[in-house]
Amino acid sequence: MTTNLAFWDEDLPPETPEEQYQTLVRSLRRRQGFGLLFVRCSPADGELLVEQVKQDLPQKDIETLQLDQPIQNLYDIVAELPHPEKINILFIEGLEYSLYQYEAEKLQQGWETGETYAYSMKGVPLILGHLNLHRERFRDDFNICFVFLLRSFALKYFIHRAPDFFDWRSAEFKIPLDQKRWEQESFKILEEGDYEQYLSLAPQEQAKKLLEIEELLTAEHPAPSDRASLWLEQGILLHAARKYEGSIASYDQAVKFKPDFHQAWYNRGVSLYNLGRYEAAIVSYDQAVNIKPDFHEAWYNRGISLRKLGRDEAAIASYDQAVNIKPDKHEAWNNRGNSLRKLGRYEAAIASYDQAVNIKPDLYPAWYNQGISLDQLGRYEAAIASYDQAVKFKPDYHEVWYDRGISLYNLGRYEAAIVSYDQAVNIKPDYHKAWYNKACCYALQNQVELALENLQQAIKLNPEEYLEMAKTDSDFDKIWSDERFQTLLRDEAAIH
16 A cells, blocks of 8 residues: 655644635545544534535545544544445544543642643543554555544644654644634533533533533634633532632633633632631632622622631621621521620520521521520520421431520420430440430430440540549539449440
8 A cells, every 4th residue: 555645744834724725625635544633623613614615625535534432442443333444534523532531630649730731741541652652554454535523632642742743743733713713612602601500510521511611712813801700610610529729720810811700700719618718718709799789799798708717796797797788698597696696695696597497497507506506594494496307307406405405404394305316326326425414315314234334335435534634523522432333434434
């Protein structure tokens, strides 16, 4: 088999899309036998390109190999095509599917945006290793001009990870997105984009979306506001993938192109919060509410960050802003109550929790928090009623059952308290505090065996705390002189 090498060193194609297309057609028209051409284009433009080439070169036998899943061996797929010896030109679309998994693995391993797209990559994707190793077989066995239609990221893979194969190219072409196509593709990305949907995507699909956005961002004609929207979308997608540093970098780009982009400032604050950078998050939320003063989500999240820093008074002021703008924001009422409770302002906290559960009656954390505040005021019956509401909506809430038991204990209702503690340990068997409090309740009723049984379980789970506590806890006064109690303390001390 003879191979025509005459056009392997062709000059780079001209700049305009039409000139590049005409150069591609001329190259394909005169090509005889094996060749490698690479065309950087979007999938939609690739489909149009194939149809146009078929019209312009009717004398050529042109086929398309459309890949829609990852492959590791292109040679065998080509060899198994019907009559490959008759094919003059074979367009190959969809090779990107063999690279998305590699991109996803990099993303999962912690590669952030800048590093991911730098192409200083470790290892070689299997399909590219296959092409590197078998380029002579492609040349010797197929009298075909292969035309690879690739997105820009995939072309970079060939350049950096399959240089042996790529260096045999006859030419490389670029079909840039025109304004109309760019608007169509970016609109599709932004219209379909949704954080909850991004969370549900498999890593390969997340990587695919990121690469689509990256390609749109490399275009030259978008307006600054359009670029900002795409950077925001990239940030949302990276946030969904838990790549918070990368998402912050994307939001930084969004506000660079659109400084008054309140949503980008807000999202930036959320990513900073997730990294534990609360001061920086507050600065971002400040930017968001300065631009959009009625942005209740930003006021609310600002309050959460302030509370993380122990600045509860300032947090309450932020929650006040949130509920002034959106009076039915139950989350803000609940967290406002938490800050008030931390400051010891229990009556005001209870009033906030009342607002929360009036808006959302099944908000079990608010019922629980209200119960704690009522207990602090010595209003044990009311506290129990709140705890009952909490476990009504969340029966496996072991902390509530435990605190309910404490309120019952404070009322001297030891048997009822034990029932609540039982619920707590049934849900969480290693909940040592409940085991210990059960022991106290049994001891107060002079039920020695049951008291010792529960105390032993508490000590087993947390010997450092309960061995010493039991020695001085007045709840055990009634059984203090019982030899069985003293023996348990001695035996457990010897073990631990």
